[in-house]
Amino acid sequence: MFKSGFVTILGRPNVGKSTLSNYLLGEKLSIVSNKPQTTRNNINAILNGEDYQIIFVDTPGIHKPRHKLGEYMVKSASDSIKDVDLILFLSTPDDIIGKGDEFILNQFRDVKVPVFFVLNKIDENTQERIAKTLKNFSEYFNFAEIVPISAMKGKNVETLLDLMVKYLPEGPKYYPDDIITDQQERFIVTEIIREKSLRLLNEEVPHGIAVEIVLMKKNEKDNYEIEANIFCEKDSHKGIIIGKSGTMLKKITSYAKEDIEKFFDTKVKLKIWVKVKKEWRDNLITLNDLGYK
Ligand SMILES: Nc1nc2c(ncn2[C@@H]2O[C@H](COP(=O)(O)OP(=O)(O)OP(=O)(O)O)[C@@H](O)[C@H]2O)c(=O)[nH]1
Ligand SMILES: [Mg+2]
Structure with a gap:
C-alpha cells in the first residue's frame, strides 16, 4: 500500500521547525537562524520513501504579530492546519506550558487529523526537565503520539518518521520523484x-x-x-x-x-x-x- 500526505510543522518561533524539516528532507531547503521569526512563508519539502511520499509544510513561528508581515506569517502557519493529514506540534522543554503554546494548542481542539507532540532540543536539556514537559503536555492535550527528539543531532527523528508513515492515509504520489520542493x-x-x-x-x-x-x-x-x-x-x-x-x-x-x-x-x-x-x-x-x- 502506497501512503502519502501533507504534514504541517507548527510551533512558536525558534523551536526548530525548519531544522527538523531540513533534517527529514536531507537537504537544506529552509533557512535557519538563532533569531526568532526566521521563516516567513510556508515551505513545502517533499520526501520520497519506497512506499510513501510526505510533503512537509515548514511554517513561520506562531507569535503575536506587530505588523502586517507578522499577520501574514501567522495566518500562513494557521491556515496550513486546514489541508493536512497530520500535524506536528513542536515545542521545547520548559517547566510550564507557556501562553504561546497554549494559544497554538487551542487551535487544534477541533481538528480531525492526528496531532503529534514533538519535543525538540532534548540534547540541551536535562532528563528531569524533559520528563516534566512531556507530562505537562500530555495532560493538556490528547496527542496521537509523543516523540522527544533533537532535530539538530537527528536523534529519534527516524522513529518520528516511522510513526508519521504509520498514521498517513493511503494515497497517490502528489509530486514527481525528482523534485524536493515546489518553491521557485x-x-x-x-x-x-x-x-x-x-x-x-x-x-x-x-x-x-x-x-x-x-x-x-x-x-x-x-x-x-x-x-x-x-x-x-x-x-x-x-x-x-x-x-x-x-x-x-x-x-x-x-x-x-x-x-x-x-x-x-x-x-x-x-x-x-x-x-x-x-x-x-x-x-x-x-x-x-x-x-x-
Ligand atoms: N540544541 C539544539 N538546537 C536546535 C535544535 N533544533 C534547532 N536548534 C536551533 O534552534 C534555532 C532555531 O532553529 P530554526 O530551525 O530556525 O527554528 P524555527 O522553529 O524554524 O524558527 P522560526 O522560523 O523563526 O519560527 C537555531 O539556532 C537552531 O540551530 C536541536 O535539536 N537542539
Ligand atoms: Mg523556521
Missing part, C-alpha cells in the same frame, strides 16, 4: 541571502530585511548571474548592512554565493544592492510585491 528558484535565492543577513546582523536590523531578485539568468556557460536588492527600513540600517568600506555586504554576498552554488550545483555571479523602503512590513502593496501575499 528565485525564492530559494532570496531566502539564502536573507539567512546570511539574519546570521551576520543583530537586533532589529535583520528582521526589517526583505530581498528581491532583480535579475536571475543562466549565461552561455550555464552559470547563474544574479542581481538582488536587500531592502531595509532605515537609513541607519543601510549603513550597518553595507558596513565599513562595504565589508558587511561583502560577507553577506560571499556567504550567500557559496550556499547558492551548493544548492544549484553551479557557479554563481552575485551582486547585491542595499536600499531603504520605509515601513515596508506594514505596507500591503510592498508586501505583495515581495511575495508575502
Whole structure:
C-alpha cells in the first residue's frame, strides 16, 4: 500500500521547525537562524520513501504579530492546519506550558487529523526537565503520539518518521520523484541571502530585511548571474548592512554565493544592492510585491 500526505510543522518561533524539516528532507531547503521569526512563508519539502511520499509544510513561528508581515506569517502557519493529514506540534522543554503554546494548542481542539507532540532540543536539556514537559503536555492535550527528539543531532527523528508513515492515509504520489520542493528558484535565492543577513546582523536590523531578485539568468556557460536588492527600513540600517568600506555586504554576498552554488550545483555571479523602503512590513502593496501575499 502506497501512503502519502501533507504534514504541517507548527510551533512558536525558534523551536526548530525548519531544522527538523531540513533534517527529514536531507537537504537544506529552509533557512535557519538563532533569531526568532526566521521563516516567513510556508515551505513545502517533499520526501520520497519506497512506499510513501510526505510533503512537509515548514511554517513561520506562531507569535503575536506587530505588523502586517507578522499577520501574514501567522495566518500562513494557521491556515496550513486546514489541508493536512497530520500535524506536528513542536515545542521545547520548559517547566510550564507557556501562553504561546497554549494559544497554538487551542487551535487544534477541533481538528480531525492526528496531532503529534514533538519535543525538540532534548540534547540541551536535562532528563528531569524533559520528563516534566512531556507530562505537562500530555495532560493538556490528547496527542496521537509523543516523540522527544533533537532535530539538530537527528536523534529519534527516524522513529518520528516511522510513526508519521504509520498514521498517513493511503494515497497517490502528489509530486514527481525528482523534485524536493515546489518553491521557485528565485525564492530559494532570496531566502539564502536573507539567512546570511539574519546570521551576520543583530537586533532589529535583520528582521526589517526583505530581498528581491532583480535579475536571475543562466549565461552561455550555464552559470547563474544574479542581481538582488536587500531592502531595509532605515537609513541607519543601510549603513550597518553595507558596513565599513562595504565589508558587511561583502560577507553577506560571499556567504550567500557559496550556499547558492551548493544548492544549484553551479557557479554563481552575485551582486547585491542595499536600499531603504520605509515601513515596508506594514505596507500591503510592498508586501505583495515581495511575495508575502
Ligand atoms: N540544541 C539544539 N538546537 C536546535 C535544535 N533544533 C534547532 N536548534 C536551533 O534552534 C534555532 C532555531 O532553529 P530554526 O530551525 O530556525 O527554528 P524555527 O522553529 O524554524 O524558527 P522560526 O522560523 O523563526 O519560527 C537555531 O539556532 C537552531 O540551530 C536541536 O535539536 N537542539
Ligand atoms: Mg523556521
